[in-house]
Amino acid sequence: MSDDEVLYCVNHPNVETRLRCSKCGNPICPRCAVQTPVGFRCPQCVRSQQAIFYTATPLDYAIAVVVGLVVSTIAAFILGQVGIFLALILGPVAGGVIAGVVHWAIRRRRGRWIWLVVSGCIVTGALVVAFYPFLRYLFTPQPVAYLPAFFRIDLIIYVVLAVGTAYARLR
Numbered sequence: 001m002s003d004d005e006v007l008y009c010v011n012h013p014n015v016e017t018r019l020r021c022s023k024c025g026n027p028i029c030p031r032c033a034v035q036t037p038v039g040f041r042c043p044q045c046v047r048s049q050q051a052i053f054y055t056a057t058p059l060d061y062a063i064a065v066v067v068g069l070v071v072s073t074i075a076a077f078i079l080g081q082v083g084i085f086l087a088l089i090l091g092p093v094a095g096g097v098i099a100g101v102v103h104w105a106i107r108r109r110r111g112r113w114i115w116l117v118v119s120g121c122i123v124t125g126a127l128v129v130a131f132y133p134f135l136r137y138l139f140t141p142q143p144v145a146y147l148p149a150f151f152r153i154d155l156i157i158y159v160v161l162a163v164g165t166a167y168a169r170l171r
Contacts, residue, residue: 010042021045056111064114067105068121071098072162076122076129079158087154091161098122098162099169115170119163126159 009015009029017029022039033040041049075094079087102118111117130152 054110054112056106056109056114060106060109060111061114061117063105064102064111064117065121068098068102068118069125071101072118072122072125073128074125075162076126076155076158080126080129080152080155082154084154084157087157088161091158092165094158095122095162095165096169099166103170115167118166118170122162122166123159126155130155 007017007020007027009017009032010026011032012029015029015031017027019028019030019033019040020026021028021042022036023041023045026042028040028042032043034043034046036046075098079090079094082090098121099118102114102121106114
């Protein structure tokens with residue numbers, strides 16, 4: 001390559017550059033460059049290198065959904081009974097337990113989106129617990145006091161704290 005040769009970024013064809021990926025040699029602009037211990041790399045090479053760490057299979061995602069829904073519904077039912085103050089304390093604990101149980105159930109494999117599946121399970125479990133009195137009201141002849149889901153501050157606190165903890169543990 002001569003010093004006068006003009007290169008254009010692989011991802012941004014209108015941007016001139018002199019920088020190349022240290023792995024594949026493609027020209028990349030400073031916006032695309034990812035700094036690694038061995039030099040700058042393009043996003044495609046970094047993504048392919050990180051992909052080897054994710055070993056979860058589609059069956060692991062299905063197991064995560066089933067286990068996550070069961071455990072998070074039980075946790076939401078328990079934390080829905082303890083009140084706001086204990087939900088502040090036990091919400092992160094419950095999120096860590098849910099993440100740990102799911103991680104154990106999928107045999108400690110890592111998946112790029114397992115954290116999202118578990119977070120969705122936590123939200124779904126809380127919604128089941130929040131709307132359970134309403135469903136009971138629909139299917140029983142005697143009226144039951146029903147408090148709408150958006151008034152369940154304890155469940156909202158639990159969901160926010162548990163999702164944050166599960167995200168941190170599984171990401």
